[in-house]
Amino acid sequence: MAKNEADNILSNSFRFVGKWEDLLKDKKFVKVFLSDVLEDYILKRRWYGGKASKLKYIELAEYFKIQQHGEVYYGLILEVNFVEAFFHHYFLPIAFVSDENYASEDRILPININGVEGFIIDAINLEAFRKLVFERILSALPRDKTKVQYHKSSLLNATEYKSSRFMGLEQSNTSIIYNDAYVLKFFRRIYADKNPDYEMSRFLSEKKEFKNTPGYLGSINIIDSDDVNITIALMQEMIANEGDAWDYLLKELHKIFMNLEYKKIIIKNLPNTPLFERLEIHTVPPEIIDWAGLNVFLKVQTMAKRTAEMHVALGSEFEETAFTPTRFNGDYEVWLKNRLLYQFQNRLNTVENNIHKLDGLALELAREFLDKKNIIRKRFIAFDWTKLKGERLRVHGDYHLGQILVKDDDFYILDFEGEPESTIRDRKVKQPPLKDVAGLFRSFHYAIYATIFNNGKEYKGTQEELFEAGELLYRYFIGVFLASYVDKIQANNINIGYNQERIFILKYCLLEKAVYELGYELNSRPQWAVIPLKGISNIINLD
Numbered sequence: 001m002a003k004n005e006a007d008n009i010l011s012n013s014f015r016f017v018g019k020w021e022d023l024l025k026d027k028k029f030v031k032v033f034l035s036d037v038l039e040d041y042i043l044k045r046r047w048y049g050g051k052a053s054k055l056k057y058i059e060l061a062e063y064f065k066i067q068q069h070g071e072v073y074y075g076l077i078l079e080v081n082f083v084e085a086f087f088h089h090y091f092l093p094i095a096f097v098s099d100e101n102y103a104s105e106d107r108i109l110p111i112n113i114n115g116v117e118g119f120i121i122d123a124i125n126l127e128a129f130r131k132l133v134f135e136r137i138l139s140a141l142p143r144d145k146t147k148v149q150y151h152k153s154s155l156l157n158a159t160e161y162k163s164s165r166f167m168g169l170e171q172s173n174t175s176i177i178y179n180d181a182y183v184l185k186f187f188r189r190i191y192a193d194k195n196p197d198y199e200m201s202r203f204l205s206e207k208k209e210f211k212n213t214p215g216y217l218g219s220i221n222i223i224d225s226d227d228v229n230i231t232i233a234l235m236q237e238m239i240a241n242e243g244d245a246w247d248y249l250l251k252e253l254h255k256i257f258m259n260l261e262y263k264k265i266i267i268k269n270l271p272n273t274p275l276f277e278r279l280e281i282h283t284v285p286p287e288i289i290d291w292a293g294l295n296v297f298l299k300v301q302t303m304a305k306r307t308a309e310m311h312v313a314l315g316s317e318f319e320e321t322a323f324t325p326t327r328f329n330g331d332y333e334v335w336l337k338n339r340l341l342y343q344f345q346n347r348l349n350t351v352e353n354n355i356h357k358l359d360g361l362a363l364e365l366a367r368e369f370l371d372k373k374n375i376i377r378k379r380f381i382a383f384d385w386t387k388l389k390g391e392r393l394r395v396h397g398d399y400h401l402g403q404i405l406v407k408d409d410d411f412y413i414l415d416f417e418g419e420p421e422s423t424i425r426d427r428k429v430k431q432p433p434l435k436d437v438a439g440l441f442r443s444f445h446y447a448i449y450a451t452i453f454n455n456g457k458e459y460k461g462t463q464e465e466l467f468e469a470g471e472l473l474y475r476y477f478i479g480v481f482l483a484s485y486v487d488k489i490q491a492n493n494i495n496i497g498y499n500q501e502r503i504f505i506l507k508y509c510l511l512e513k514a515v516y517e518l519g520y521e522l523n524s525r526p527q528w529a530v531i532p533l534k535g536i537s538n539i540i541n542l543d
Contacts, residue, residue: 014111020096021072023113024063033120034058037109038078042090044105047172047188049420054083061089062224064148066123068132073123075148075222075232077190091190091232095123124174124186130164134178137218137235149221149229153206155237156217158182172420177238182217184235191424194221195231199428200314200394200416203323208313212306213413214239239405239412245303246401246447252299253451253473256292260469261460265291267469275542276503278486279479288476297480303404304481306411307440308488311433315393315494323394325495326430328385332392335429340380340512347518348373357526361467365533369518375540379511390497390505392430397422399436400443421516433496437485438509442517442535444477449531471538511539 014032016023024030038058042048062077074094081087096111098118107119123129138158140150158179167175167183175185187195198219205216214236222230242248259265271285281297289297317323351366358366369376396403397418405412418427448470452463459466489496496502514535521529 014109016111016113018114020113021065023096024060024074030060033109034060034078038092041108042078042080042092045188047174048090049172049189050080050082050088053086056081056083062222064222066093066129066133066136066148068136071128071132073129073132077222077224077230089190089192090188091186092188093123093129093186094120095126095129097121097126124176127164130176130178130184131161133184133220133233134158134161134164137184137220140218147223149223150218151221152218153202153216155205155215156182156235178235181238182235183214183238184218184233186233187231190230190232192224192226192228192230193424193428194229195234195417196397196424196427197415197417198231198234199322200396201234201236203317203320204310204313207317207320210310210313212309212411236414239407239414241405241407241412243406244402245404245406245411246443248299248406249296249401249444249447250451250454252293252296253447254455256296256473257451257455257459257466257469259291259293263291267461267465267472270469270472272472273475273479275475275478275538276482276506277479278483279476280483281480284476284480288473292473292476297476299409300477300480301484302409303411303440304484305488306404306413307399307436308485308492310396310413311393311436311489312492312494314395315391315433316492322428325391325393327391328388330385332429333383333385336383337381339426340515341377344377344380344515347515350519350522354522354526354529357522358529360530361464362527362530362533365530365537368537369533372540376511376515376536379508379540383508388497388501388505389495390432390501391495393433393494394428395431395433396436396439397427397431399439401440401447402443419516432505432509433489433494434502434505435509435512437481438506438513441474441478441481441506441510442513442532445474445535446531448474449528449534453528467534471534507539507542511536514539 014029016026016029018026035057039055043055059079059081060076061079064075066073066075076092076094078090078092079087080090094108096113096118098116102119102121102125106121106125108122109120111118111120136150137152140152144150162179164176164178167177173185173188175183177183201213201216204210204213216236218235219231220233222232224230260267270287270291273279281301284297314323315325348370351369355363355366396413396416398415398420403413403415405414452466452470456463456466461469497505514532517532518529521532
């Protein structure tokens with residue numbers, strides 16, 4: 001299409017003579033909509049994950065109707081192709097409205113349909129669309145054979161639609177709160193498969209009755225033209241909460257570091273403990289309890305129990321093959337090493353290209369990282385499946401404090417979508433459950449350093465002394481966590497290997513996670529690169 005024609009269509013309302021239901025059959029409209037409208041619109045969306053790459057063109061991979069009683073909306077699956085020779089798929093539902101009150105940022109395209117002036121908007125902004133989706137889930141048949149498949153869990157006790165509102169700002173998805181009791185998460189970036197969040201949520205709720213995750217209530221999946229089942233939305237119960245465990249721990253850590261001055265604590269006199277040594281709370285030295293308080297260790301203990309219970313639920317399935325525990329083998333070892341060595345080389349390049357942004361301890365640790373690159377590479381290569389006796393399970397995959405809600409002195413685990421950088425297939429690979437534990441330990445480490453960075457001037461001691469105190473506290477958190485976690489796991493006959501094997505896997509996964517984190521920090525906030533660099537240094541310098 002000539003540029004003048006496209007400009008004319010965009011400067012005035014696009015004129016379509018026909019039914020709204022037939023709009024996407026108009027090839028001229030589709031071409032302009034994809035090339036001249038959506039490119040600009042998508043680049044500005046919070047959920048768009050391709051901002052670091054250069055968009056080449058957008059194709060309409062699939063479209064389908066979301067409808068009820070003659071009310072029709074379109075669901076679009078957009079294939080966004082990048083100059084760097086890869087692509088993403090995104091879900092965008094669209095609606096036609098004639099209401100001028102819709103804010104300009106909600107409008108995708110001005111359009112005239114059969115003489116009616118209006119706008120195409122993201123349908124999620126329209127209450128009528130949200131109501132229709134909720135009602136379709138409520139009235140879902142037990143076995144839906146249509147292209148758009150709605151599913152309702154027996155746990156969903158709603159009888160009618162009352163209200164809906166946005167949950168708040170989110171990066172990769174859009175969540176709607178219904179009737180102040182249920183959350184429907186629309187997945188924006190989608191994959192040619194069932195979403196792991198949907199699979200895990202449904203399995204834990206319906207099959208294992210795991211109570212410390214939002215209950216699965218329903219979903220929307222589509223069957224695409226290749227007969228692949230793709231998850232579009234997931235409905236779960238809304239957990240009334242006091243925030244996530246990240247914010248909770250930051251508040252606790254602030255009090256703990258303020259205690260250094262308040263309780264006149266001399267950091268160098270505090271007793272140490274070996275990394276990975278299991279500690280019952282009553283064996284934590286009284287000087288540490290006096291400094292940090294008993295409550296934070298009780299919370300760490302509870303978090304450990306809930307994590308173990310999650311892994312018990314995921315590791316006690318012997319019918320559904322997607323969740324059956326399995327042994328380590330040669331295929332897994334090859335997959336793991338290829339993945340990690342590729343990622344490690346990427347991070348080496350990132351450090352070399354960004355080392356000029358670092359100073360102080362971060363620069364010192366970055367130089368150590370480069371000097372010891374062969375040692376780190378050998379650590380990754382040292383994974384030998386024949387020496388491991390434990391089992392692999394489906395795991396959370398992106399487990400950190402931000403994925404845990406706090407409610408009434410308890411914790412609820414959510415967001416099982418997996419590691420953002422991983423492919424959908426990699427997210428479903430069975431892993432040692434200690435990979436999740438290592439993810440949480442890295443989150444503890446982050447919370448400690450974030451507290452020092454954000455509030456360091458308020459605390460007694462130099463930054464070096466505060467780092468020393470933080471590393472000490474980190475070891476006690478890990479010790480208390482491991483004691484409760486291992487006891488619960490072993491009591492339920494989940495095989496995570498013998499003690500030496502557990503420590504090997506924890507070191508391996510902590511190193512993997514810290515290397516993974518390093519890329520984000522160097523690209524986004526170099527002053528925080530010291531956190532993963534310190535985590536890497538801790539592991540490679542252990543005896």
